[in-house]
Amino acid sequence: MAREESIAERVDRLELPFNEFGVDPYGISKKHLVLASSAMAFLYRYYFRVRCYGIEHVPKRGRAMLVGNHSGGYAVDGAMVVTSMFLEMNPPRLAQAMAEKFLNKFPIASLWTNRTGQFTGLPEHAHRLLEDDRLLMIFPEGARGTAKLYRERYSLVDFGTGFIRLALQTRTPIVPVGILGGGTAVPTVANLYRLGRLFGVPYIPVTPYLLPLPLPAPVELHYGEPLTFTGTGDEDDDVITGYVEQVKSSIAGLIEHGRELRHRRRES
């Protein structure tokens, strides 16, 4: 019960413009945040036993973009990043993901993603939220990133470039995040694309134990120093690609650093 109360208190301390019904102008609801955060906090603390490093790099206020690598067959990584912002920051911040389009089509998923601020990944949404000084979470690898198999878990697939143009247009600092452990939590050996299409999702991940449920593998989050690029967002592709590479190598560095730390921990 004490735990429950502290989650509600943290929700109260979120610096969002809630109205008298506990709802903000985007429909984010305190009631739903308390319930969702309580469940996520349990997973964060006791199931994935998340270790979080470098949280001081995330701006306390104002617009910012968390850009990370996808780790795991579905949104375990994103959920843990959002939860770390909520549990580890002071005051807590609500990270808002740019979710896959299919989620909003399903009952329940539509309701909960919308009430907790996890909106469909549309450029209009990203723009508006950043102009409103929110904290955005972006995985530029997209669904190709979650589709990484177990053996590819430390690799990065191609990054999209839209997030850099968005950051330039809205003058938003980028906080790189290296995420480890999601690939072990959901050890995907294959992805069923055709079956997924039948259900209206991009694919269904298959694990050695068949069910796509996550194992209690420890997850690590490494936040790096913010990167700020200046420009208008109308630059040529090669300029943009250069910036994307900088972000990508920063994330790769954080992942590498995380693996070294893990090795050292194991040896000692």
Added chain:
Amino acid sequence: MRVLILGIAGGIARRLATRLLEAGHEVLGLDVRPWSSAPEGIELHQVDVRKRAAEDVFRRRRPDAVIHMATVTALSVRGGERGRINLDGTKAVFDHCRDYGVKQVLFVGRHTFYGAAPDSPLYHTEDEPPRALEKVPELADLVAADLYAATALWRMPEMITAVLRLVYTLGAPGTGTLASFLRGKRVPMVLGYDPLFHMLQEEDVITALQLALEKRVRGIFNVAGPPPVPFSVIIRETGRTPVPLPEPLLARLLGRFGFPRLSQGTLSHIKYPIVVDAQRFREATGFRYAHDEGRIIRIFRESSPAPGAEW
């Protein structure tokens, strides 16, 4: 200013007419429906806007400004007649405005123009196309009327045309689309969905229309007030009980066993939100709403309390 209001017998139009009269305008009105309690000083013509007699009003009275509110939704008029009122009526209005030297036209449209779809942005801006029309075919004629009205911006550049897309009205008389969803004691919802609803109190609607007229705005504008509120919150706070039902079941129950007679298309409007960005209108007119979302809901709850145990 000599202002002609089309559809003056409607609830909002009556109050707008009264307000404009009080503000010192000369107010004329046209409607097929009667308005017996109209205040002294408002000149009424009980005639269909598509009829010859309506044109005579334009010719003889030469209004400076026309406010076109004579469009109807599927809730009030069914079938082909609705399309004729909305489209032939709107064409007649703009033709007469051009022919008889009207200087300013306000087309009072609806924010449902944008459609409710799972993959559209939450806040719609004026440059977006209408979406998900195939889901709600009974809205097609209103969308077409809105787009047709906007063609006046280039077809009749000498005239100041404003196309206004207003959010749902919720107020004391308890009429309108949103109020019709809230008619019963129990309000059906689609299980697993809880869209945001954007609403404006009647008094604020009238203020917005008066400002659009007096500031002589030109272009297309979303008109909204306080931030949107989830459907479930509106239902609860107006003293009703939300009843979430799976979509296939709810679709079958509509119009039966005392369930509200909503069209199948309307179901998409209680699954996905239609919310608009009204910044452009605020900047052009300086409009500020007087009733926030809490007050709108309380006024509605007091004036339209939940009825007995019926749906």
